[in-house]
Amino acid sequence: MSQAIRLGILGAGWPGRKHAEGAKASGGYKLAAVADLIPARRQEVMSILGTAREMDDAADVIRDKAVDAVCIALPNHLHVELACAALRAGKHVLIEKPPAINAREARRIAAAAEKSGKVVLYAFQRRFGPTEQAANAAIARGYTGEVYHARAAWLRTRGIPVGTGWFFRKQQSGGGAMIDIGVHLLDLAWWLMGKPKPISVFAATHSKFAAASPDPAAYDVDDSAFALLRFENGRSLELAASWALNQPPQQQGTTCRLFGERGCVDVYTPDGAVIHRQFNPQGQSQSTALKPPRLVGHAALMRHFRECILGKAKPLIGPADGVAIMEMIDAIYRSAETGKSVSL
Numbered sequence: 001m002s003q004a005i006r007l008g009i010l011g012a013g014w015p016g017r018k019h020a021e022g023a024k025a026s027g028g029y030k031l032a033a034v035a036d037l038i039p040a041r042r043q044e045v046m047s048i049l050g051t052a053r054e055m056d057d058a059a060d061v062i063r064d065k066a067v068d069a070v071c072i073a074l075p076n077h078l079h080v081e082l083a084c085a086a087l088r089a090g091k092h093v094l095i096e097k098p099p100a101i102n103a104r105e106a107r108r109i110a111a112a113a114e115k116s117g118k119v120v121l122y123a124f125q126r127r128f129g130p131t132e133q134a135a136n137a138a139i140a141r142g143y144t145g146e147v148y149h150a151r152a153a154w155l156r157t158r159g160i161p162v163g164t165g166w167f168f169r170k171q172q173s174g175g176g177a178m179i180d181i182g183v184h185l186l187d188l189a190w191w192l193m194g195k196p197k198p199i200s201v202f203a204a205t206h207s208k209f210a211a212a213s214p215d216p217a218a219y220d221v222d223d224s225a226f227a228l229l230r231f232e233n234g235r236s237l238e239l240a241a242s243w244a245l246n247q248p249p250q251q252q253g254t255t256c257r258l259f260g261e262r263g264c265v266d267v268y269t270p271d272g273a274v275i276h277r278q279f280n281p282q283g284q285s286q287s288t289a290l291k292p293p294r295l296v297g298h299a300a301l302m303r304h305f306r307e308c309i310l311g312k313a314k315p316l317i318g319p320a321d322g323v324a325i326m327e328m329i330d331a332i333y334r335s336a337e338t339g340k341s342v343s344l
């Protein structure tokens with residue numbers, strides 16, 4: 001492989017552009033090809049990372065021998081086929097969240113990764129965020145003791161994604177708020193808890209805001225979803241996600257709190273991640289803001305992808321995590337549909 005990794009970007013919306021920015025900031029990449037059905041979007045990626053071969057169809061980049069690695073930033077239902085084709089063609093793959101539209105598809109990606117020996121990394125960039133990494137370091141050092149419960153939410157008051165029209169069509173997206181934004185907080189909280197084995201899930205979803213979507217007749221997904229996940233050793237996670245909810249806009253945003261035997265970490269505060277420890281009998285504690293690392297976000301994600309390709313690191317969010325996350329998402333939707341707790 002030449003020194004710079006020859007990168008193909010498949011899908012040039014917001015996430016495709018973020019990967020181009022991340023690759024530029026991390027260094028060690030050359031944009032070889034960009035595919036999108038919208039020419040102006042291809043131009044935007046090239047304005048960030050340099051000129052490249054331009055294609056309409058993402059499948060053409062997979063056939064391009066002068067591409068070492070691809071970022072798949074396409075609608076959810078296209079992840080599985082393109083990821084498997086790229087792996088068969090000997091390319092390393094960075095895949096946007098959610099890993100796929102269900103666990104079956106995530107398992108297909110895992111099998112293709114195993115067969116090819118190439119890197120699969122999922123772009124859950126929150127694991128590379130400043131407050132999130134600071135929280136992880138504190139928990140890993142044992143400052144909270146075992147985290148036995150977490151509360152994670154991403155609640156939007158009004159924020160049904162428009163994109164190019166697929167987000168609210170279940171066949172193309174796999175679901176609504178939970179698979180779209182809940183999945184970020186699920187991945188984050190599960191990772192910060194040390195990736196415990198899930199045992200069961202109980203969930204409810206609601207679909208109340210079709211009229212606020214660009215195509216009410218086609219809208220068939222959840223706009224809010226609430227779940228309780230139980231893990232081995234009695235550990236638990238409350239997870240909530242909404243694209244739309246009748247709450248004041250100042251109440252929207254992300255929450256991720258991890259409750260341990262000796263302390264608690266609050267990931268999203270105006271001061272960044274904060275740890276609360278040394279609780280007295282009245283519940284008062286010492287609160288300390290946690291220091292984030294220097295390289296964060298998409299730059300850190302793309303540097304990590306490069307290190308994995310060069311054999312210097314193992315994917316932080318690899319094929320097995322993709323399967324585990326999609327199994328939890330599937331269980332959330334199954335529980336909501338049946339009204340029953342689902343065992344995993």
Ligand SMILES: NC(=O)c1ccc[n+]([C@@H]2O[C@H](COP(=O)([O-])OP(=O)(O)OC[C@H]3O[C@@H](n4cnc5c(N)ncnc54)[C@H](O)[C@@H]3O)[C@@H](O)[C@H]2O)c1
Pocket residue numbers: 010011012013014015016035036037038041056057058059072073074075076078096097098123124125162163164165166180
């Ligand atoms: N990590 C994050 O924070 C984050 C944020 C937004 C979206 N995403 C994920 O990124 C993916 C894309 O989302 P988006 O917001 O860019 O959606 P979007 O609808 O805005 O863009 C999708 C793009 O894919 C292109 N496209 C579709 N089929 C194609 C094909 N066969 N060949 C080439 N191009 C094709 C479209 O032209 C469009 O520009 C989804 O999986 C989404 O969940 C992740």
